[in-house]
Amino acid sequence: MSRTIEQLVNRQFLRWMEVQKTQGKRDQPEADDQKPMIVVSREYGARGAEVGRLAAERLKFQFHSQELVHEVAKQARVRQQLVASLDERARDDIEQWVSELMDGGTLSPTDYLRNLTKVILSLGRHGKGVIVGRGSQYILDPKRTLRIRAFAPLDARVRRIASRDGLSRGEARSKVLRIDSERTAFYRQHFDKDQSDTHDYDLLLNTSTLPVDACADMVVRAFRSRFR
Secondary structure: OOHHHHHHHHHHHHHHHHHHHHHHHHHOOOOOOOOOEEEEEEOOOOOHHHHHHHHHHHHOOEEEOHHHHHHHHHOHHHHHHHHHOOOHHHHHHHHHHHHHHHHOOOOOOOHHHHHHHHHHHHHHHHOOEEEEOOOHHHHOOHHHEEEEEEEOOHHHHHHHHHHHHOOOHHHHHHHHHHHHHHHHHHHHHHHOOOOOOHHHOOEEEEOOOOOHHHHHHHHHHHHHHHOO
């Protein structure tokens, strides 16, 4: 794991633990109920993570990037601390839900996906968070989750990546197509899902015609309207 991601994991987890200490028992999640959450799925280069981060800032929510969730799922110590912060009944509920997903064939039976599911469900039990990627739209309760999909035409995304990463148009196009393909394979392998299926989302955002700032405003308004 790179030093940058390790620092991100530690900083985010310590910040979350400090919030828990400050709020005390009065804000502990109910054992049988997921708190309202936001998840963001996105095409590569469609700026979905930027939208999610900005929406989290405006709602004063925790922002859980794809990299963060991935690394927490891999790190046993951090994952165990996160799950242990829930009460016993919530932990039991999560174990039961993971087993049902695995045994029922909804998710592929891999250790990584089992750990990933525990992490995402634990974050959902604590609430007040925005999660980017990693299949969270298929793991969290859709009745308690605002599911966002950020997309943009291929040419717009290629221009964005070329400008951001200092690549030629051809190099940027190859990168966008490769990462799109990798993400498609990830969802097919682990969830047997097509992440571009619009029926799995509550709000679709075309970031080639809508500024990131406006998209974040729409996410905030949609969340407040749905979970008033």
